[in-house]
Amino acid sequence: MNTMRKAALLSVIFFGAILIARADMRAADYLTWISDHLQTVSYTVRTPRNTYAETASAKMDFDGCTVKIVEDLKTQKSFIQTTVSFNLSYLHADMIRSRPETGSGNTNVSQYFVVQLPLVGSAIDTTTFIAPDKPISEVASSTFVSLSFQDRDLADRQAQAWRDAAFACGARK
Numbered sequence: 001m002n003t004m005r006k007a008a009l010l011s012v013i014f015f016g017a018i019l020i021a022r023a024d025m026r027a028a029d030y031l032t033w034i035s036d037h038l039q040t041v042s043y044t045v046r047t048p049r050n051t052y053a054e055t056a057s058a059k060m061d062f063d064g065c066t067v068k069i070v071e072d073l074k075t076q077k078s079f080i081q082t083t084v085s086f087n088l089s090y091l092h093a094d095m096i097r098s099r100p101e102t103g104s105g106n107t108n109v110s111q112y113f114v115v116q117l118p119l120v121g122s123a124i125d126t127t128t129f130i131a132p133d134k135p136i137s138e139v140a141s142s143t144f145v146s147l148s149f150q151d152r153d154l155a156d157r158q159a160q161a162w163r164d165a166a167f168a169c170g171a172r173k
Contacts, residue, residue: 028062031067035060038058041112043109045107054073056148057071065087066086066088067087068085078129078131080130084123088170090123093163095118096162100113101113101114112149115149115158115162116145119145122143
């Protein structure tokens with residue numbers, strides 16, 4: 001009887017390991033596609049006092065279900081870099097959305113699209129502002145991560161790929 005229980009337990013462990021490995025492999029496939037299809041987005045910002053160009057881009061690394069995103073924002077007077085890491089299982093996968101960005105209040109931007117990745121908790125991000133006078137770094141916590149895209153189709157496809165990767169890593173609905 002003991003031998004049968006041990007054999008059953010080993011079988012459960014073996015098949016569980018196979019399922020976990022398959023989930024990581026599926027997540028890696030989605031994350032590779034996501035990484036390969038990140039974009040550099042250029043847009044124009046209009047305020048009551050000024051009009052200027054900005055460029056946003058992102059790079060991504062991943063190890064299993066842990067993702068590190070480095071976002072760069074370049075303006076005519078500064079360079080801002082934000083780095084954040086999180087585990088895909090901590091995403092609200094069913095709340096991942098893409099939306100158009102057009103500005104707010106007195107600030108308008110030429111349209112681009114944003115994919116928002118809402119986190120279950122918060123993640124620590126480090127932002128470095130590199131201006132002509134001196135660089136400043138700040139550490140904060142975020143409850144979401146956003147990525148910019150030039151067109152709606154790619155933003156929608158990215159949102160779906162992030163949902164699929166999060167579910168593959170064990171995110172709950």
